[in-house]
Amino acid sequence: MNSEFTHLDPSGAARMVDVSAKDVTVRTATATGFVRLSAGCVAALRSGDVPKGDALAVARIAGIQGAKRTPDLVPLCHPIALHGVEVTLAVEDAGVAVQARVRTADRTGVEMEALTAVSVAGLALVDMVKAIDPAAVVTEIRVEEKTGGKTGVWRRP
Numbered sequence: 001m002n003s004e005f006t007h008l009d010p011s012g013a014a015r016m017v018d019v020s021a022k023d024v025t026v027r028t029a030t031a032t033g034f035v036r037l038s039a040g041c042v043a044a045l046r047s048g049d050v051p052k053g054d055a056l057a058v059a060r061i062a063g064i065q066g067a068k069r070t071p072d073l074v075p076l077c078h079p080i081a082l083h084g085v086e087v088t089l090a091v092e093d094a095g096v097a098v099q100a101r102v103r104t105a106d107r108t109g110v111e112m113e114a115l116t117a118v119s120v121a122g123l124a125l126v127d128m129v130k131a132i133d134p135a136a137v138v139t140e141i142r143v144e145e146k147t148g149g150k151t152g153v154w155r156r157p
Contacts, residue, residue, distance in 0.1 A: 007076055016076050022107040027148030030101045031114035033141035035122050037095040041133035045091050055128035056089045059098070059121045063087035066120025067102055067113040074116070080106040082113060087121050095136075098122055099144075111143050 009015045037045075044050050052058075064085045071079040084103035089096050100117035102110040122138035129136060145155045 014076060016078070019078060019107040022149070024105055024107055025148045026103070026105050027109045027146070028101065028103045029109060029111040029114035029146045030099065030144045031111070031118045031142060032100075032144050033098045033118040033122050034094075034139050035096045035098065035125050036137040036139060037129065038133045038135065039093075041129050041136065042091060042093060042095065044129070044132050045096070050129060051131055052128045055125055056091070056096070058128055059089055059096075059125040060087045062124030063098070063100055063117040063121030067100065067110075067117035070113045070116040074112050077112050078108050080104055080108060080110070080113075082110070085113070085117060087117055089121065089125070096125060098125075109146055109149055111146055115141060115143060 006017045007014055045055060048054075064087055066073075067085045068082060071077045082102060082104055084101075086101045088099045098118050098121050100114045100121065102114045102117065104110050118141050119138070122141070126136045126138060142156065145153070147153045
């Protein structure tokens with residue numbers, strides 16, 4: 001087995017990496033995504049006329065909850081203390097831009113938590129508006145930046 005694959009044991013089976021020897025550092029990750037919506041759905045969001053209520057508030061809270069539940073959803077993800085989760089949603093002409101910024105002081109990064117926050121916020125938004133726009137699409141979910149740890153700062157080129 002190639003020793004570069006840290007999530008594989010010597011026999012090739014998946015395993016959770018032991019991070020106990022790593023230094024505790026402040027780590028952040030920012031992820032983004034986009035929920036593509038019809039013009040009518042965008043208009044309903046802007047006017048506050050979504051039948052289920054405040055879709056953006058529900059999506060924001062869902063994203064925060066999603067970040068906190070990441071190790072329950074991603075099998076090899078470490079359960080770590082999250083010290084801050086910010087989820088923002090911005091209504092644009094083509095839909096809603098979603099951004100999550102997650103912060104911890106721990107031994108491993110929070111990229112998966114940021115990605116999960118964006119994903120769950122997008123899914124919650126779709127659930128809130130599906131009666132208006134059953135063709136809504138969650139797309140372009142990606143890490144934009146991470147800081148901390150051995151690799152320091154990384155930003156999407």
